[in-house]
Amino acid sequence: AQSVTQPDIHITVSEGASLELRCNYSYGATPYLFWYVQSPGQGLQLLLKYFSGDTLVQGIKGFEAEFKRSQSSFNLRKPSVHWSDAAEYFCAVGAGDTDKLIFGTGTRLQVFP
Amino acid sequence: NAGVTQTPKFQVLKTGQSMTLQCAQDMNHEYMSWYRQDPGMGLRLIHYSVGAGITDQGEVPNGYNVSRSTTEDFPLRLLSAAPSQTSVYFCASSSGTSSGANVLTFGAGSRLTVL
Numbered sequence: 001a002q003s004v005t006q007p008d009i010h011i012t013v014s015e016g017a018s019l020e021l022r023c024n025y026s027y028g029a030t031p032y033l034f035w036y037v038q039s040p041g042q043g044l045q046l047l048l049k050y051f052s053g054d055t056l057v058q059g060i061k062g063f064e065a066e067f068k069r070s071q072s073s074f075n076l077r078k079p080s081v082h083w084s085d086a087a088e089y090f091c092a093v094g095a096g097d098t099d100k101l102i103f104g105t106g107t108r109l110q111v112f113p
Numbered sequence: 114n115a116g117v118t119q120t121p122k123f124q125v126l127k128t129g130q131s132m133t134l135q136c137a138q139d140m141n142h143e144y145m146s147w148y149r150q151d152p153g154m155g156l157r158l159i160h161y162s163v164g165a166g167i168t169d170q171g172e173v174p175n176g177y178n179v180s181r182s183t184t185e186d187f188p189l190r191l192l193s194a195a196p197s198q199t200s201v202y203f204c205a206s207s208s209g210t211s212s213g214a215n216v217l218t219f220g221a222g223s224r225l226t227v228l
Contacts, residue, residue, distance in 0.1 A: 009153070034216075043203060043219040044156075090155060098163055099144040099207040099215045100171070105155040 002027045004093050006104035013081050014112050021076040021107050023065075023091030032094030033074040034101065035065055039087045047089075050074060061085070086111045115139050119204050119220035126194045126227045134189040134223050136204030143209030145187040146217070149173065149200040156203065162187055163209060194227045201225075 003026045013019055025031055032051050036044040048059025055067040065076045074091060088108045092101040120135045138145065146161035148171075158171030162181040176198060178190040187206075191198060202223045207215040 004155075006155075036219075043221045044205075044217075045219075046216055049216060092156075098161065099209055099217060100146065100158060100161055101156075101217060102158075103148075103156040105153060 002031075002093050002095050002102045004091050004102055004104035006089075006091055006107050008107045009105070010108045010110070012110040012112065015083050016080050019076075019078045019081045019085070019109070021089050021091075021109070023074045023076065023104060024072050025074060025091070025093045026072065027093055031074075033065075033067060034092040034094070035059065035063070035074075035076050036090045036092060036103075037061075037087050038090065038106075044090065047076070081109075081111055083111045083113060085109060117204055117206055117218050117220035119202075119223050121223060122221065123224050124226070126191075126225065128195060128227060130194050131190070131192050132194065132225075133191075134202055134204075134225070136187045136189065136220060137185050138187075138204075138206040138218070139185065140206065140208075140218065141184060142206035142218075143184065144215070145181065145204065145206045146171070147177070147179065147187070147189045148203045148205065150203060150222075151200050159189065159202075191225075194225075196227045199225060199227045 005024045034049045035047040050067045088106045090106045091104040117138045143164045147159040148156040157173045160179040162168045204220040205217040207217050
């Protein structure tokens, strides 16, 4: 069965520092992978997605993620974090034959000035 | 261009009461789904539909019913609410073409409290 693991429940960084949020997935075939962001009290917004091709994908708000098949990972990165990036981040994997998504448990990002 | 609209935004129920969470989309999307979000557990799929008249269970379907009589609407029914159903509920839709390779559009969520 498909699954997603986000090992970091809570991460705190200083504004301007770099960021990497970890995501590991379990899926038998080529996965469809997504990162979503949720600001407090809001719905989910797509940051970026990987379907095929270039393993380094660019998203909105300066985020990028790299698909590494050998490590079953899809880590999210940003070179310089802004205070407005404080939110909860979810990694998700497509379940194959439909648009069902399996989500990780999320990583809450806190940004200090 | 409303996208995915969920109503109500907030609801408080007593144990045993029934209610329906409404979800409507105006993008002519074939695929619709319901998730619940609980602290530390991420989003878990309750039910989904790949088109009008077709529904299926997700990861946590117990205690919930759905139907899909039109492309636009996908209501979620709680027949006898329990405190364990206290959660934030999200409806999401996508075009459903090229299955699996589509982006979900989420509603703003409905916060349900069962006393």
